[in-house]
Amino acid sequence: MGMGSALETLCGQAYGAKQLHMLGVYMQRSWVILLTTCTCLLPVYLFAAPILRLFKQDADIAELAGRFSLYMIPQLFAYGLNFPISKFLQAQSKVMVMAVVAAIALVFHVCLSWLLIVQFKLGLVGAATSLNIAWWIVVLAQFGYIAMGYCPGAWNGFSWGAFRGLGSFAWLSIGSAIMLW
Template identity: 70%
Template sequence: MGSALETLCGQAYGAKQLHMLGVYLQRSWIILNAMAVLMLPLYLFATPILRLFHQDAEIADLVGRLALYMIPQLFAYAFNFPIQKFLQAQSKVVAMAAMSAVALVFHVALSWVLVGPMRMGLVGLAVALNASWWLVVLGQLVYILMGYCPGAWNGFDCLAFSDLFGFARLSLGSAVMLCLEFWFYMFLIVIVGNLENARVAVAAVSICTNLLGWQIMVFFGFNADISVRVSNELGAGRPCAAKLAILVVLMSSVAIGLAFFALVLAFRDVYGAPFTESPEVVRAVASLGVVFAFSLLLNSVQPVLSGVAVGAGWQWLVAYVNLGCYYLVGIPVGYLIAFPLRGGVQGMWGGMLSGVGLQTLILVAITLRTNWDKEASEAHSRIQKWGGSSSAAAAKVSGD
């Protein structure tokens, strides 16, 4: 839901409406923290929910216990993601990277102490994650409150409580778009948990999705970059610059994706070994090498196209595309191959890739057929609309 700010803050920044960035940030905090409260039952009742989906009882119990300790992180997300988009729209990425580096060092050290010498196990990992995320949130808040975002942060504003319904609708569109993507791979793990020898299958898929998460972080950098560039350029009325940015980022991401593709195929027999001491799991990971490599390749392009969509404000359009491709094509095809055709884990994941491939093709077609001059005009209209009741404030800021 915080990615709504990529559209609004980015386009407002491009249009030099800096005063609105702080208002958008505060509106997002209100909406995301309300949503965090609504999500609490998922954390409180994780074990019975997983058992409802016929997951392994031991896995369900462990996840349920860990989820209770992860509740503070839920609210850290509600503050952190809007701050990230607020800072990214202003290209404050060096400061964000520095804070993240400090938090990473802190997290590694604290995790080692809690899990190693103190032997706190999963509880220790949860405590370390909570502490690290809140360190990032507090560090970013201090950076903003110390005046490093002049014009964009003018203190707490009552305008944050206006236009909440419309703002929530755009936030919800962003959430649906992104959640349908992330949940796609979560569904993979849930469905695989119903296969024979579920523990080995879940372990193998979890290792691959973990590595996929590491790889996709690289392309989330491209996602954030192209989202900010597209929204800034459209807000500033420069559609040609937006198109050039899209082309450059796509070419770069495809080149890196091909490198990851080749690495996985070259080291398919060993890349699972650092994650487990079980030879059976390592062999299961190796058997997923081909489908995993294609997942990495497709996921080098898909985040960039999603970033273009967010920068242009197409969240609801892409949400519908994701729903159709992932859940009406990908999951049914994967389930058909995995269970009736007995294709196992490879069949499940390979079938689901059909949905990812279809979604990528559709987003490429949408991007190529877009009238970017019209998008720039719509960005101007969106800024006027979401400025709404703040027009008087805008006039005052301009006068100052």
């Protein structure tokens, strides 16, 4: 969240300066940085149980939390994609789209959670599955909205320009993360 928050300022400035095309470029730069960060965080998810035991967490809790963290790996990457999308849409005052997508995902999540946890008795696996699917619905629906052309000028497709200036963008992201931390 901290690393993506730099995007809020940049997108707001680009929108105000009528440089709409930069919104898409900034969003893509943020994706590159956040997905790289998610990949770096992956060992924490993979080895959560031993890490928790190292910090003297109860063995049963560490084991359960470690198993749950493995199931939540897809959500980690969904969040890495979602945060830049939300800042991209917010800069253009497209918050109603975000609210509708979130409401649909919430209803789906509640129903799927009930089905998987209560009806099918999948417990932890059902909860994680429901969370993962709900997050990916949000990401795919919002990106679908963008890709279908509802953000003219701001989204012109994928651009190699997203890879230019990545270092300074990364430093700004890291600074934002430290500031929020």
